[in-house]
Amino acid sequence: MTQGFDTTAIHAGAAADPATGARQVPIYQTTAYAFRDADHAAALFNLQEVGYIYSRLTNPTVSALQSRIAALEGSAGAVCCSSGHAAQILALFPLMEPGRNIVASTRLYGGTVTQFSQTIRRFGWSAKFVDLDDPQALRDAIDDDTRAIFCESISNPGGYVTDIPAVAAIADDAGIPLIVDNTLATPYLCRPIEMGATLVVHSLTKYMTGNGTVTGGVVVDSGRFDWSASDKFPSLSAPEPAYHGLQFHKTFGNLAFTFHGIAIGLRDLGMTMNPQGAHYTLMGIETLxxxxxxxxxxxxxxxxxxxxxxxxxxxxxxxxxxxxxxxxxxxxxxxxxxxxxxxxxxxxxxxxxxxxxxxxxxxxxxxxxxxxxxxxxxxxxxxxxxxxxxxxxxxxxxxxxxxxxxxxxxxxxxxxxxxxxxxxxx
Missing domain, CATH: 3.90.1150.10 (Aspartate Aminotransferase, domain 1)
Incomplete structure (x- = not known):
């Protein structure tokens, strides 16, 4: 049954707790989770079964928040993390390799400009900044090493708006994903995936929580991009050595990016969202x-x-x-x-x-x-x-x-x- 925005904002990801009947999502303040037996543990670590291993990767409170945001954005999945800046790195991590670049809007939050112009260079990545109101300049900036376009739906600080469908069309022609920071708009004002975005990021610190109590971020996966259409994204299409040659896109389909964000991104980068922060954000979203x-x-x-x-x-x-x-x-x-x-x-x-x-x-x-x-x-x-x-x-x-x-x-x-x-x- 299709539900309205406010109903989804209250109910998505928030069924009564099966153990206690608690109606609000509990804060699962735990580091680890007991395995049923050795076979259960092995299946979890091999990504053959979905479940909880360790709270750096997954946590029931955080999972509820991920489900709610995915529902609000109309996406396949979502991965929460420790901040909006962490979400940007988590989004880029499966796409990039040394020598690759992104094309980014000139109208971005200053911290993002610094992250893209300075910090990501330490990974061997680079960014080209372009006025996205100039479609030809955007096309000209894309080259064989470009792996994504990045913009904000409504920009910080100027409040400019981005023509997401126009930018998405250029990204599609180039065979690369469009990443949209939807922090200022929230899914109440804008649903970038419906306009053609591949990935959406948020600083949950802002409107989604809405009360200045939380630092958090999320990467939202549309599930619509064909990661195997070219050899540009081997992290998602090629065999993964850490999982005995498992191919994320072949194995998980439209949830490939989401599973990679947890199984590789959170596992190795460790930018985990804490369950109490997730709880505060869940409550904030109820009044979004x-x-x-x-x-x-x-x-x-x-x-x-x-x-x-x-x-x-x-x-x-x-x-x-x-x-x-x-x-x-x-x-x-x-x-x-x-x-x-x-x-x-x-x-x-x-x-x-x-x-x-x-x-x-x-x-x-x-x-x-x-x-x-x-x-x-x-x-x-x-x-x-x-x-x-x-x-x-x-x-x-x-x-x-x-x-x-x-x-x-x-x-x-x-x-x-x-x-x-x-x-x-x-």
């Missing part, structure tokens, strides 16, 4: 369908107010009529474009810093997607490691302030911004 409309409604009202204020130079929010991304937003993100956006304040860097310091309701923190409203000056914090050109390309120039608009009374948020703008531009 209630929270996201309020985030979008408040953000639009705040953005419209700021756009009319003479102390503000520019507001970047795809929900505004003035936005060059408004048509794309209306077509692909009809429920709204989230609660995150940026604006440029008159007075540049110093005025931006003063504004952040003068706000009272907006918390100055390096996070987003919380029920409470948050603010940060990206150029001096999250994007500090980037050059000014990179900051501007990412929508995080020195005069830019990022707001994560919460679910408070919007009149109070506007009043707080009004008094802070007065102090910052005096």
């Amino acid at each position: 369908g209630l929270r996201m409309p309020r985030h979008c409604e408040n953000a639009l009202k705040v953005a419209q107010w700021l756009e009319e204020d003479p102390r503000v130079v520019k507001v970047t929010y795809a929900g505004l009529e003035s936005s060059p991304w408004k048509a794309t937003a209306d077509r692909l993100y009809p429920k709204g474009v989230g609660g995150l956006f940026t604006f440029e304040i008159a007075g540049g860097y110093q005025a931006a810093v003063k504004l952040v310091g003068a706000l009272e309701l907006f918390s100055h923190v390096a996070n987003l997607g919380d029920a409470r409203s948050l603010v940060i000056h990206s150029a001096s914090t999250t994007h500090r490691q980037l050059t000014e050109d990179q900051q501007r390309a990412a929508g995080a120039g020195p005069e830019v302030v990022r707001l994560s608009v919460g679910i408070e009374d919007v009149a109070d948020l506007i009043a707080d911004l009004d008094q802070a703008l007065a102090k910052a531009t005096a």
